[in-house]
Amino acid sequence: MFVHWTHFTKPYGINTCLSFAKDAMTRQGYKMIDDASDGDYVVIGSNDNVIAHAVCVPEGAGCWVGVSVYSTDSNAALVARNKIREQIERTVLID
Numbered sequence: 001m002f003v004h005w006t007h008f009t010k011p012y013g014i015n016t017c018l019s020f021a022k023d024a025m026t027r028q029g030y031k032m033i034d035d036a037s038d039g040d041y042v043v044i045g046s047n048d049n050v051i052a053h054a055v056c057v058p059e060g061a062g063c064w065v066g067v068s069v070y071s072t073d074s075n076a077a078l079v080a081r082n083k084i085r086e087q088i089e090r091t092v093l094i095d
Contacts, residue, residue, distance in 0.1 A: 001070060001071070001072060002070070002071055002072065002073070002074035002077050003068055003069065003070045003077060004068070004069055004074070004077045004078045004080075004081040005066065005067060005068040005069070005081065006066070006067050006081060006085050007064060007065060007066040007067070008064075008065055008085070008088075008089060009059060009062050009063065009064050009065065010062055010063050010065055010088070010089075011061065011062040012062060012063060012093065013058070013062075013063065014041065014056055014057075014058050014063055016063075016093065017056040017062075017063035017065055017088075018036040018041065018043055018054075018056050020065075020087075020088045020091045021036075021043040021054035021056060021065065021067075021084075021088055022035050022036065022043050022045075023087070023091065024054075024083075024084045024087035024088050024091070025043065025045035025052055025054070025084060026045070027087060028045075028047070028052075028080070028083060028084065028087075029047060030045030030046055030047050030052060031045060031046055031047065032044070032045050033045060033046055033051075036056075041055055041056050041057055042054070042055050043055075043056075049071055049073060049076045049080075050069050050070065050071040050073075050076055050077055050080045051069070051070045051071070052067070052068070052069045052070075052080060052081075052084055053067070053068045053069070053070070054066065054067045054068075054084065054088070065088060067081055067084050067085050067088070068081070069081040069084070
């Protein structure tokens with residue numbers, strides 16, 4: 001089993017960051033295992049090749065976001081991690 005992970009911050013609250021993570025996984029076609037609707041700070045999704053895990057933690061006026069992706073194929077985990085991170089980082093709220 002291989003894992004690739006990353007972390008970064010977003011200038012938004014916890015619910016917004018969790019929504020960004022869920023949307024990033026949904027756009028990749030992942031089946032949602034945990035969509036954070038139970039009040040925790042975790043979003044988990046999967047497909048036939050990978051399991052993706054995002055955790056969002058309130059930090060000051062924003063959120064710390066960690067993304068980990070697990071797979072028996074290291075490259076699949078790496079590519080999935082990069083796509084999820086990129087989608088979360090590029091997502092912004094428009095007033």
